[in-house]
Amino acid sequence: MEPPECPVCLQCYNGDCSVPRVLACGHTACEECLTNLPKKFPDTIRCPACTVLVKFPPQGPSALPKNIDLLRLFPSTSRVTVEPGRNLKKSVEFVIRSWSDDFYAIWKDRILLHDAVSVENGEGEGSDLASSFTDCLKDDSTVSLLRVASFQHDDCDSVLKYSYVQRMMSCLWGMREEERNEIDAMISLKQRGISKVIGLWGDLKNGVLYLVGEKLTGFSWEEFDNLTEDDTSCLAMIGMQICEALLNLHKEGIFTGCLSVSCVKFDEFGNAFVDLIELLVTGRNVYRLIAEETSSFGKPVGALEMRMILVRLLQKGIFMSSEVLFELLKEQNVLIKNASSKDLVSYSSDVWPVCFLLLKLLLGKRFSEELIESVNCVDPKGCDKGIEDLLLLYTGITEKLSSIIETELGGKFKPIIRILSQCCCLDPQARPALNDLWKCIRELVVYSRFSSIIGLNKPISGKRKEYSLVLGELCRLVEVGSKELEEEFPGMKNGTEAGEGKVDIDFVGRLAEGKMKSKDMRGHQDSVTGLAVGGGFLFSSSLDKNILVWSLKDFSHVHTFKGHQDKVMALIHIEGAEPVCVSGDGGGGIFVWSTTFPLEEQPLRKWYEPKDWRYTGIHALAYSEYGHVFSGSGDNTIKAWSLQDGSLVCTMTGHKSVVSTLVVQNGVLYSGSWDGNVRLWSLSDHSLLTMLGEETPGIIRSILSLAADDQTLVAAYQNGDIQIWRDNTLMKSMQIQSSAILSIAVNGKWVFTGGWDKTVNVQELSGNEISLDCTHVGSIPGSSVITSLLYWEGKLFAGFADTTIKVYYSGR
Known part of the structure; x- marks a missing residue:
């Protein structure tokens, strides 16, 4: 058997160095770790095993009892002898890392x-x-x-x-x-x-x-052979989207100067995308091709070698601007004489490959074949190794391209013949801007008299590093280990399920798009005071002294719980071996109702809280795993009751005004009061752990509602403020509305609030352990004051003062 160890430092317990001390929650940790654990609040500590806040003696961990049972497992302990003068606290790094x-x-x-x-x-x-x-x-x-x-x-x-x-x-x-x-x-x-x-x-x-x-979907380029004039609009849309993608790259200071037929991909809606990974692959293919063609020459590239490179590029469906190709050759030390092309590489280098790619889409296979034929027809004899002479090969391509444009394009394509001819100009400065090409293609689809307001005329401004993607570092990586880079890697498959929060994201997304539906649920005769979900039902309480039961399938009324003699103020549902609904009224009555079908009108049991002259009834209810029902009362106290027989377990005092709201989360009971404070209570011994939101002299903001989810606690105040705590640390305080917030619901990163302004406000939480942001996402207008909110599985339920309950949902 492995010896027991401390859950913090993982050292084995013994009676000398690692003394096991027992916390109030029943878990054990060593004395030294308990001393060093952070303590956010006086006389409290968070258990490292169960994360529950428990009482911590002011004398330190030595006042906690030892775990005798664990110590019995160590009949003999070895004492550690410390050399005199030895500094035990000297920090020595076990692993030294290079990065900061x-x-x-x-x-x-x-x-x-x-x-x-x-x-x-x-x-x-x-x-x-x-x-x-x-x-x-x-x-x-x-x-x-x-x-x-x-x-x-x-x-x-x-x-x-x-x-x-x-x-x-x-x-x-x-x-x-x-x-x-x-x-x-x-x-x-x-x-x-x-x-x-x-x-x-x-x-x-x-x-x-x-x-x-x-990875997006590619398509077969053979499908573009023998296109008719009716396909003009489809091709124009693809061309526009390619131009838009490259213009967006220009905004980031990135231009390519090179495109291949495989760089264009489509999403599930048929929109054309430029694939960044494929762009890098295309650049690596160019580097590899140049290395293969020039490795055996052992001399600078001449017209003959240049022709071989151009033919290989066209065969692979790669279209590259002349200035970018020459810059690549110069960097490979295979183009020496008059190599001054770098200054010519710019945003205009993208116009050339876009023009060729569009014509490839339009003309299909024969386009590449005719271009290859034009290159092979150029006589390389007498050509030197300078850029001026090597441009003769590109001149053959441009002349052939101009001929193809004049003879092949007609009908609806006539408006773009002139600008396409300009795109293949060898002088980059003489080419049209990419946004001009976009506008010309757009006119093939639709002509609008409002074209003048389109913002593509704006020049690219701002200080940024500009570079060509093909001339960048990631494409050059092909030079090292090129044989390994030619290996094909197998397919890969996901091993986990989709991320959490889908329902919530869909809810807020549909809310923003106006696609949410709502349905009214009517049946109460007075204001709705509480909502709860359990056992396949929605339960609603009201000032009319009744509790209505609704079906969660079609939101129809299925039953009514009757028996309260006073207005019902609070409502909860408890899952368990015997699922029940618990309600509290303004006269101090606590009723327990069975939620097992068939439903009964009379309660299983009931009991009443003692009253005094200041009593104003029960305002809040909560339940703990210990089998206790907690009630927040108008006499400023919290009482714990046994769910089995209704006997009073204890009374917790400390609040200076009405206890308006209760929440149980992570082993702690949170209570909010009109005195503006949130108090934390131990569920095991019902002792006060600490207090959040210390009252400010002269300023009292009554807390009307609390909501908790995981480590997040949100409090809603009478003046329209909310405060957000994470791990009992105040992260955010802000005003949501100008009037009182009567109810709040939290689910993941979404916060829903409602109150006197008759509007459900939706907030989104974001951030980390250090900072937290709360962003307003949208709002849902209501017909009356919102008195209660409940979020459940993509549905938001809202109770109103006009007796109505609304459910907001998507679908049927």
């Missing part, structure tokens, strides 16, 4: 979990681009991979086996800064018409770091 905290903070969120991508098949062949991958961040979505770095398959020389994230961070740290900058730019790019780059993923088996991108 800032570097880790930047890149840790860009590394996908190791389980995010998994291998489906064992072997395969192909290019850098993975053919079938699945990403766990989305619903069974297919992604593509691009190799960006390599690392050691395993730590053979180290006893310590580094974690997945540590190895990925080490791999990134070993890359050049220019490479990391480009990777960061790809991941951060969130422009319309550009495929998403999700993050980085490491293949531990093969020791490869991949860039993971969204």
